[in-house]
Amino acid sequence: MSHDEVKPAIKSNRLGEYLNSVRRGLDLSLRDVEEATKKEVSNAYLSQLENGKIEKPSPHILHSLSIALNVKYEDLMERAGYLKPSSERASDSKHGRAATFAIENLTVEEEEALLKHLAYIRWQTSK
Amino acid sequence: MSHDEVKPAIKSNRLGEYLNSVRRGLDLSLRDVEEATKKEVSNAYLSQLENGKIEKPSPHILHSLSIALNVKYEDLMERAGYLKPSSERASDSKHGRAATFAIENLTVEEEEALLKHLAYIRWQTSK
DNA sequence: CGGCGTTGCTAAATTGATCAAGCGCGCACC
DNA sequence: GGTGCGCGCTTGATCAATTTAGCAACGCCG
Numbered sequence: 001m002s003h004d005e006v007k008p009a010i011k012s013n014r015l016g017e018y019l020n021s022v023r024r025g026l027d028l029s030l031r032d033v034e035e036a037t038k039k040e041v042s043n044a045y046l047s048q049l050e051n052g053k054i055e056k057p058s059p060h061i062l063h064s065l066s067i068a069l070n071v072k073y074e075d076l077m078e079r080a081g082y083l084k085p086s087s088e089r090a091s092d093s094k095h096g097r098a099a100t101f102a103i104e105n106l107t108v109e110e111e112e113a114l115l116k117h118l119a120y121i122r123w124q125t126s127k
Numbered sequence: 128m129s130h131d132e133v134k135p136a137i138k139s140n141r142l143g144e145y146l147n148s149v150r151r152g153l154d155l156s157l158r159d160v161e162e163a164t165k166k167e168v169s170n171a172y173l174s175q176l177e178n179g180k181i182e183k184p185s186p187h188i189l190h191s192l193s194i195a196l197n198v199k200y201e202d203l204m205e206r207a208g209y210l211k212p213s214s215e216r217a218s219d220s221k222h223g224r225a226a227t228f229a230i231e232n233l234t235v236e237e238e239e240a241l242l243k244h245l246a247y248i249r250w251q252t253s254k
Numbered sequence: 255c256g257g258c259g260t261t262g263c264t265a266a267a268t269t270g271a272t273c274a275a276g277c278g279c280g281c282a283c284c
Numbered sequence: 285g286g287t288g289c290g291c292g293c294t295t296g297a298t299c300a301a302t303t304t305a306g307c308a309a310c311g312c313c314g
Contacts, residue, residue: 029261042303047263054301058183059209061302082186082204156291169273174293181271188272261310268303277294284286 015057015079020050022069036068056080142184142206147177149196163195183207 023033023046030043041064048054049061057080066073077083150160150173157170168191175181176188184207193200204210 030263031261043261044263044304045302048302051263053264056185056187056301058301059186059204060183077209082209157293158291170291171274171293171295172272175272178293183271185271255314257314258312259310260312262308264305264307266303266305268301270301271299273296273298275295275297279291279293280289281291282287282289284288 015076016050016052018076018079019046019065019069022071023050026069033065033068037064040064041068142203142208143177143179145206146173146192146196146203149198150177153196160192160195164191167191168195 023030028036030046033046034041034043041061045054045061046065049057059077059080059082062076062080063073065071066076074083078085150157155163157173160173161168161170168188172181172188173192176184186204186209189203189207190200192198193203201210
């Protein structure tokens, strides 16, 4: 059998529990936090958030909360599933996927050519 | 000098221009990118994104695009205004090539021009 | 007991992201 | 001149995020 985790109807919500525990730790009411975010997050929404009723809260919201609750923004982002636990940016450019390569992925000759062209562009625009 | 910047009605959208220039640089159509994301992002939506019609694209979308276009997820997040540019840029010294530095330090217009030129170079050498 | 403020919650309404479908254009080929 | 095709773009509908309004339970003090 594969690892079909039984997806609970309600989320595996680390985020909600976390928010709730922080808020209680600071001994604030839902409305207190709403105030603390200068109304950027409503108490009603925070309630839903803590109870895992929300799938993808917008980063904007998380940012407000991080300030109001004095926790790290990246921490919330991570718990919301938007960031990997501060992992490395794999220099995966290795596997030479034909279809896609960006400007960071150049052969020596290409790089030389581009640098020349860049010099040309800059010279031209500076005239 | 501390005039408040007049916020243009339309976005200060670096993200859109950036996505557009990268896509063109790779010489892909909107629909090509839609394919590349395995339909996770529609061509219609990508169009709106590039033209700055979207305020808060979901990180999920940005993630798909970052993979399809082979750019860094955090980069897109930052351009979308979700991350502070604070994230230290340290990692990019990976290539250990001096030239890469110069090339990774570009204005949007320069980048676009270079990507075009790169496409041209690659097309030419592949004949 | 009877009001009164507070708290957590939720139903309904609004707003915005996202997509499927389609439009008009330019370009090749007949 | 068609006509077919791929392109970027717009539009209309849909669905989830977020808010507004309100309810029910609690403590508290007269």
